[in-house]
Amino acid sequence: MSNPFLAPSTLPYQLPPFAEIRDEHYAPAIEQGMAEQLAEIQTITRRRDMPTFENTMVPLEQSGQLLTRVLRVFYNKASADSNDTTNALEAELAPKLAAHTDAIKLDAALYWRIAQLHDQRELLPLTAEQRYLIERHYTEMTLAGAGLDEAQKQRLSELNARISTLETAFEKNLLADTNELAVVIDDPAELAGLTPGEISAAAQAAADRGLEGKHLVTLVLPTGHPWLESLTNRATRERIMAASRARGSRAGEHDNRPVLLEIARLRAERAELLGFANHAAFVTADQTAKTPERVAAMLERLAPAAARNAAAEQAKLEALAGHPIAAHDWAHYSEKVRKAEYDVDLGELRPYFEAERVLWRGVFAAATKVFGITFTERTDLQGYHPEVRVFEVRNEDGSELGLYLLDLYTRDSKRGGAWMNELIGQNALLGHPTVVVNNLNVPKPAAGEPTLLTYDEVNTFFHEFGHALHGLFAHVTYPRFTGTNVYRDFVEFPSQVNEMWMLWPEIVNDYAVHHETGEPIPAEVLERVRAAQLWGEGFATSEYLAAALLDQAWHTLSAAEAAAVTDVAAFEAEALARVGLDNPAVPTRYSSTYFAHTFSGGYDAGYYSYIWSEVLDADTVQWFEQNGGLTRANGDRFRKYVLGLGGAGDPLEAYRAFRGRDAEIEPLLQRRGLAA
Structure with a gap:
């Protein structure tokens, strides 16, 4: 049998x-791909001649085509539709690919060239992209x-x-433990408060595991679960x-x-070997x-203001509940407060968020309106799983x-969360x-039931599609700069901007239609949703900042300090207490063992990248609002200066070209209720 990876797809x-x-x-394709790339580098x-852009940078960018082709497919498979074979292969390949x-x-000779x-880059006749390519490779090899x-x-x-x-072991442990810890419900009465569709999904999840007659609550990646809002x-x-x-925290x-x-210990040791005080500095x-x-x-x-806002929210929840609020109570009573004070129940919005309409009349329609692009489903093209759909974009x-x-859908073979991957990079x-x-x-x-999304799932859909747009729009010369291959603390910016179209009147009024009656979501409901957007920001910001600061705490340790840590829970508790985010009712979005x-x-x-990028995002949303909103002219400008650049230039310079100045933090503070 011939290997389909050995030649470009037709x-x-x-x-x-x-x-x-x-x-x-x-x-075999990965092994051959590694060998081919090493031979290309040796060439x-x-x-013996002196390095030029054409004899060094161009062949470097041309190298590794087979390896890239197979790894992009393999890693998507390993995260979205894994099995015992791919899990074992991923573990086996991890050290080999690191060595490659x-x-x-x-390589000292490559580094010298x-x-x-x-x-000499300022003296050579180079384009701006070529000069930046040299700078990026030099910096990356130096830091490596x-x-x-x-x-x-x-x-x-x-x-x-x-x-x-x-x-790799951490990821596989987490997937296995997430599946093992899914909550089996024997009595459907214990799911009171969920919609028929949610109960149907739980029954289907149980049936898929051979648990006929039962219901299964599968776990999502963050600490909380969307159903905690509704469960009574x-x-x-x-x-x-x-x-x-x-x-990830049970013995076994x-x-x-x-x-x-x-x-944590090895990352700290590596950072010191490379001349940095800790991994975060590296x-x-x-x-x-x-x-x-x-x-x-x-x-x-941001942390003190967020913790203060969360404490004020907690007081309201406890006054309503009549008892102290535990972490598993927060989402449930938060929705009750939202209902009482703003007359908004996010759970009641689900009938208006039918997935197919959200896709075509929401996510796709916003992109068409802002950027002029169109979508056609290609049922003649096959994805990597029967549930995967393929769309042509023009x-x-x-x-x-x-x-x-x-x-779209969850399954036991898919890791938690939501993400975007490039399978082919322009x-x-x-x-x-x-x-x-x-x-x-x-x-x-279950079959025949509509897929109704939660408010958060709609928001996630728009967010992840923002990454997809970034990948689609990036138009570059060299593979190093393709798609979303930008600084990590910039990459979330375009996707966060795309979230704003979720409630933009021209978009939401078209996709938020009741799946049974066909009635559009009432305008007064949307106004109340917008008015209630600040409610819960204390919790949301606190749980996010707790995770971001926990990440920093692990990675600002020296090698000696990391080696001295033996108790994960104790380290985590101390790190959160140090910044005032140790409220038991507001757990970190991710604890260490499933981070x-x-x-x-x-x-x-x-x-930290999410909120770092959100400074740019909030500032950009303000620009759109001040310049006529959802218009083709605004979309073209954003595409030209930001999305179309890919990684082929300094992103902050690109932002200044787009905005006319550096981003300001005030719009973010206002959005999250953190302004003085």
């Missing part, structure tokens, strides 16, 4: 031929340790391999919250405590934040833009188009 937009791909194809470094990356990043170009001596490089490679293995049975709420918070084969302790050195001190200054500025003039894949050098995928985790109702963002998801020392 399908439209080079869509991977999922119908032909089998699990046994991944390993560069064995040249090191073999390139630490790039350094020569870097020293290319300037270390051979003994140091050897230790660095050992650390990278072990850290990669541990990160306090014991059921407590069971769900306890299960969620227990993930899925215990993530020793895994994350070793990750990470932020190549982000827009630049130092962990700047991150801490912002987070610690510009206003009819020219091709790319493919968008949507994987670049002119290799002639690649764009193929992106959004993964969400919406419970799938996938930081211990396996690439956001290590970078979870």
Whole structure:
């Protein structure tokens, strides 16, 4: 059988031929891809002539095409539709791929050639993108340790391999424990308060595991669960919250405590080897934040006001409940306060959020209105799972833009959360188009039942599609800059901007239609929803900041300090108490043992990125509001200066070009109720 990865796909937009791909194809294609790329790098470094952009940077950018092609498909498969084979292969590959990356990043001859170009970059006849490409490769190789001596490089490679293995173990432990801890409900009366669709989804989830006649509450990635708002049975709420918070912290084969302790220690050791005080200093050195001190200054500025607002919200909840509020009570009574004070019940909005209409008349329609792009479902093209849908995206003039894949529903083989991946990244050098995928985790109702989204799921849908738009619009020359390959503390900015269209009148009035009656959502309801947006911001900001500061706490440890930590729960409690975010009723969005963002998801020392990017987002929303709102002219400007750039330029310079000045923090403070 021929391996479908060994040549570019002949399908439209080079869509991977999922119908032909089998699990046994991944390993040999990856092994061959690594070997080919190392040979390509050797061709560069064995040249005897002096380095030029054409003989060094171009072949470097052309290298690794097979490896990139297979890894993008494999890692999407491993996160969205894993199985025992892919799980084992991912664990096996982690140290090999880390060693492969090191073999390139630490190659002294390659580093010398790039350094020569870097020293002369202002004198060479280069485009701005070419000059920036040299700068990025030089910076990344320097930070990766290319300037270390051979003994140091050897230790660095050992650390990278072990850290990669541990990160993979953390993710697999979390997925397994999340599935094991799903809450089995024997008596449907314990689910009182849920809608028929939600109860149907719980019954379907139980049936899928062979638990006929029962109901199963599967866990989402954050600490809370969307059903906690509606469930009237306090014991059921407590069971769900306890299960969620227990993930990765139980003794046994899925215990993530020793895994994350070793990750923290080894990351700190690696940072010191590279000349940094700690892992956070290493990470932020190549982000827009630049130092962990700047991150801490912002987070610690916001934390007291957020904690104060959360305490005021808690007082209201307890007055309504007539008893102290526990973490599993918060969402339930928060909705009661929202109903009492604003006459808004987010749970009652679900009949207006039918998924298919949200997709076409909401998410897609907003993109058409702002950017002029159009969408056509391609039922002739196959995704990696039967539930995956494929859409062709075209510009206003009819020219091709790319493919968008949507994987909406949760399943046991999919990790928690929601995300966007690039399967094919546009670049002119290799002639690649764009193929992106959004993964969400919406419970799938029984056959014949409509998929009704929660308010938060609609918001997440718009958010993740913002990442997809960033990937689709980025138009670059070199693969290094494709799509969302930007600074991590900038990457959330475009997706957060896209959230604002969720309640924009021209959009919400069209997609928020009752799935049974066809009646649009009443205007007065929307006004009350908008008026109530500040309610709950104390909790939301506090739980987020707790996670962001916890991430920083783990990664501002020196190697000696990290080695001294033995009790994960105690470290976490002390870290949150230190910043005043240790309220038991407001748990951190992610406790350490299930903090996938930081211990396996690439956001290590970078979870601050969401609120860091939100400064830009809130400032941008203000610009849209001041300049006529949802118009094609505004969309074109945002696409030109921000989304279309990809990673091919300094993002803050791009923002200044778009906005006419640096971003200001005041719009964020007002949005979250944190202004003085």
